[in-house]
Amino acid sequence: MSEARAQILERLRARQADATDPGAWTTRRDFPDLVSRFSTALEAARGEVFIEDDLAAAVVRLERLLHNLGAQRVVANPEPPLDTLDLPVRFPDYAWHVAGENREALRQFCSEADAGLSSAQAALAETGTVIVDNADGRSRLVTLLPPVHIVLLPASRLTSDIFTWTAARSGPLPPNVTLISGPSKTADIEQTLAVGVHGPRRLSVIVYR
Amino acid sequence: MTVTIASFRKEAATAVGDAHLQVALETATGHFRDGRSEALAELPDAEALRDHLKAVRAATIARLADHLETFERNAIAAGAHVHWARDAAEAAHTVTELARARGVRLATKSKSMATEEIHLNQALRAAGVEPVETDLGEWIIQLAEEPPYHIIAPAIHKTRDQVAALFAAETGAPPADDDIATLTAIARRELRQRFLNAGMGISGGNLAVAETGSIVLVTNEGNGRMVTSLPPLHVAVIGIEKVAPTWDDAAAWLSLLARSATGQPLSIYTTVITGPAQEGDVDGPAEVHIILLDNGRSRLLGTEYEEVLQCIRCGACLNICPVYREAGGHAYGSPYSGPIGAVVSPLLFGLENYPALPHASTLCGACQDVCPVRIDLPRMLLALRAEEVSHGLASPAETVMEKGAAFILAHERLLRWGRRLLALGQLPLVAGRQLQLPPNLNPAQERRLPALAPRSFHEIWPELEDEDV
Numbered sequence: 001m002s003e004a005r006a007q008i009l010e011r012l013r014a015r016q017a018d019a020t021d022p023g024a025w026t027t028r029r030d031f032p033d034l035v036s037r038f039s040t041a042l043e044a045a046r047g048e049v050f051i052e053d054d055l056a057a058a059v060v061r062l063e064r065l066l067h068n069l070g071a072q073r074v075v076a077n078p079e080p081p082l083d084t085l086d087l088p089v090r091f092p093d094y095a096w097h098v099a100g101e102n103r104e105a106l107r108q109f110c111s112e113a114d115a116g117l118s119s120a121q122a123a124l125a126e127t128g129t130v131i132v133d134n135a136d137g138r139s140r141l142v143t144l145l146p147p148v149h150i151v152l153l154p155a156s157r158l159t160s161d162i163f164t165w166t167a168a169r170s171g172p173l174p175p176n177v178t179l180i181s182g183p184s185k186t187a188d189i190e191q192t193l194a195v196g197v198h199g200p201r202r203l204s205v206i207v208y209r
Numbered sequence: 210m211t212v213t214i215a216s217f218r219k220e221a222a223t224a225v226g227d228a229h230l231q232v233a234l235e236t237a238t239g240h241f242r243d244g245r246s247e248a249l250a251e252l253p254d255a256e257a258l259r260d261h262l263k264a265v266r267a268a269t270i271a272r273l274a275d276h277l278e279t280f281e282r283n284a285i286a287a288g289a290h291v292h293w294a295r296d297a298a299e300a301a302h303t304v305t306e307l308a309r310a311r312g313v314r315l316a317t318k319s320k321s322m323a324t325e326e327i328h329l330n331q332a333l334r335a336a337g338v339e340p341v342e343t344d345l346g347e348w349i350i351q352l353a354e355e356p357p358y359h360i361i362a363p364a365i366h367k368t369r370d371q372v373a374a375l376f377a378a379e380t381g382a383p384p385a386d387d388d389i390a391t392l393t394a395i396a397r398r399e400l401r402q403r404f405l406n407a408g409m410g411i412s413g414g415n416l417a418v419a420e421t422g423s424i425v426l427v428t429n430e431g432n433g434r435m436v437t438s439l440p441p442l443h444v445a446v447i448g449i450e451k452v453a454p455t456w457d458d459a460a461a462w463l464s465l466l467a468r469s470a471t472g473q474p475l476s477i478y479t480t481v482i483t484g485p486a487q488e489g490d491v492d493g494p495a496e497v498h499i500i501l502l503d504n505g506r507s508r509l510l511g512t513e514y515e516e517v518l519q520c521i522r523c524g525a526c527l528n529i530c531p532v533y534r535e536a537g538g539h540a541y542g543s544p545y546s547g548p549i550g551a552v553v554s555p556l557l558f559g560l561e562n563y564p565a566l567p568h569a570s571t572l573c574g575a576c577q578d579v580c581p582v583r584i585d586l587p588r589m590l591l592a593l594r595a596e597e598v599s600h601g602l603a604s605p606a607e608t609v610m611e612k613g614a615a616f617i618l619a620h621e622r623l624l625r626w627g628r629r630l631l632a633l634g635q636l637p638l639v640a641g642r643q644l645q646l647p648p649n650l651n652p653a654q655e656r657r658l659p660a661l662a663p664r665s666f667h668e669i670w671p672e673l674e675d676e677d678v
Contacts, residue, residue: 002293004292004293004294004295004299004503005293007295008277008293008295008449008501008503008507009274009277009278011503011507011508011510012273012274012277012449012507012510013274015507015510015511016271016272016273016274016510016511017271017272017511018271019267019268019269019271019272020268021268022261022264022265022268024455024457025258025261025457025460025461027253027254027257027258029253041474045473045477099491099492100491101491103491103492106491106492107405107439107492111401111405124475126474127474127475128474129475134486134490134491134492134493137489137490137491138491139491139492140434140438140492140493141438141439141492144431144434144435144438161464162460162463162464162475163457163460163461163464165460166456166457166459166460167457169456172283172286172287172421172483173287173421173423173481173483174483174487175287175288175482175483175484175485175486175487175490175493175497176437176438176480176481176482176483176493177480177481177483178434178478178479178480178481179475179478179479179480179481180477180478181473181474181475181476181477181478181479182477183477184429184430184431184477184478185429185430185477186345186346186393186429186430187240187362188344188345188346188349188362188363188364189345189349189364189367189369189372189389189392189393190233190236190368190369190389191233191236191237191240191362191365192389194389194390194392194393196393196397197345197393197396197397197430197431197432198343198397198400198401198404198430198431198432198434198435199430199431199434199435199477199478200431
């Protein structure tokens with residue numbers, strides 16, 4: 001194996017040339033209203049966006065969404081603002097699971113859950129993207145396995161685009177970071193759009209100020 | 210397998226003669242072309258961003274060894290294992306050994322051209338591992354036992370009836386109807402079980418970011434996330450040229466990848482994997498292995514073909530190409546079809562195996578126009594044609610004809626008399642100033658070739674010169 005490594009690198013070194021680093025891309029887009037751009041872009045990709053005045057209103061919206069879904073089993077990531085809401089007490093009609101210690105139970109619950117609840121570490125206005133990662137005990141499966149993914153997003157986490165996001169980032173990354181820009185979709189059969197082939201078929205983002 | 214001019218023509222003729230397929234090809238490529246134009250038009254500095262990404266790719270490739278070492282160091286620091294493979298066999302062997310050592314029987318795969326290139330599915334089957342493609346299009350062609358038809362849309366040539374029949378054979382039950390939503394739901398149900406049961410997830414990598422040692426995967430369906438999240442072992446196979454030194458470079462790459470491919474500003478899921486699950490993580494693979502695949506790429510560095518290593522595999526050149534749009538993907542006999550495939554396949558897998566591909570082009574230059582990094586594919590197609598001649602790969606008849614033509618064109622008198630002879634000799638074939646080509650040269654009778662004029666332009670020039678123009 002290390003023989004392969006040595007040979008490949010040696011061959012590349014023997015043929016390498018000087019190169020000037022082109023530097024970073026510094027042109028920036030200017031969106032007067034990040035929330036409205038986010039909402040337009042995500043809706044264009046068939047995501048759903050609700051804009052609420054504050055967290056209390058966002059929770060009312062969440063309740064209505066879960067109710068209209070006819071959801072029974074709901075799984076949530078252990079993160080703010082969800083962990084401050086005492087969801088199992090507030091909405092006792094649902095069977096709840098909060099991602100935590102037991103990996104097997106989490107996997108099982110996510111496979112059968114009707115909805116997954118998370119926040120997002122950042123969001124990109126340009127492309128209507130929410131960014132979730134698996135640091136601090138957050139699960140990747142909560143945002144992936146259930147047919148519906150609901151995101152509670154503080155408007156303050158919105159940044160302009162992928163360039164402003166990467167520019168603000170530094171240091172090592174957690175094992176998994178995912179940029180989500182809509183519900184799962186495919187056009188692999190006859191170029192006809194179908195949603196929800198593997199990931200959630202519905203992505204609802206509740207943005208609150 | 211050798212893709213000769215004859216075999217290319219045969220496959221292309223089949224595609225051209227299939228009315229349904231022609232509609233499918235035009236619908237799919239047209240949809241992608243329109244999407245690309247609209248997406249780039251929405252970006253205020255699209256042209257400057259393309260130039261920037263080209264500069265990034267060129268500089269990265271020139272110092273590839275440094276960037277690969279940085280990538281490796283950071284990936285290892287994040288807990289991933291990094292393997293290097295000189296060729297297809299070495300890469301496939303690395304994957305099968307990882308599977309064998311862990312007793313893996315079922316592997317789920319996210320769409321990857323690199324694993325197509327190394328024929329990984331055959332190697333896995335030979336090692337007793339069942340590989341399951343999970344991108345809907347890839348699963349369809351796996352069930353049909355066919356190679357992908359398009360870099361980013363592998364099953365564009367299949368109709369819903371064909372898909373329904375394939376699913377019926379696989380699941381043992383015919384679908385309730387051939388509605389596309391019904392078929393998609395079958396794939397979701399069937400593949401969900403595979404995702405949960407697999408002992409190993411296999412992916413490619415759209416790019417690798419050296420700064421953090423991360424692999425980036427782009428999918429619309431979410432299968433890339435499943436494959437890299439559910440099984441205890443994740444193996445990624447990625448070509449050594451696909452490194453972005455920094456996250457800013459990766460941002461430029463991602464900004465143009467989906468826009469050029471499907472016209473989306475970003476694909477639905479952009480997944481960044483940096484090592485295995487850490488202490489305290491509630492899910493994710495315990496092991497991540499990254500295989501850096503050379504397979505002929507390092508040979509191109511420092512040659513006139515180095516530029517082709519800048520490719521980000523968006524497929525825009527396929528969608529615009531007048532040859533691909535008629536001949537379809539299978540004629541190319543390679544996982545890489547279209548203009549990029551016509552250059553990359555001979556370069557990576559041997560010109561002697563793909564002698565037809567440098568000719569599968571009109572040299573119209575549309576591929577270079579739409580390429581996000583403006584790769585000069587026509588230049589390289591010509592260079593490959595020249596190589597065929599200098600390596601004696603051109604057919605003897607072609608060589609004789611070209612030498613003859615060169616000789617005649619160099620001798621004016623021969624040219625003049627030769628032309629007169631041909632003008633006379635063609636007479637039995639001329640009708641209404643058109644040359645009626647024999648059926649073997651013009652099977653569909655769709656070609657119109659004007660007959661040679663009685664007198665050449667050269668001959669009438671002196672008279673024209675006398676006229677007062």
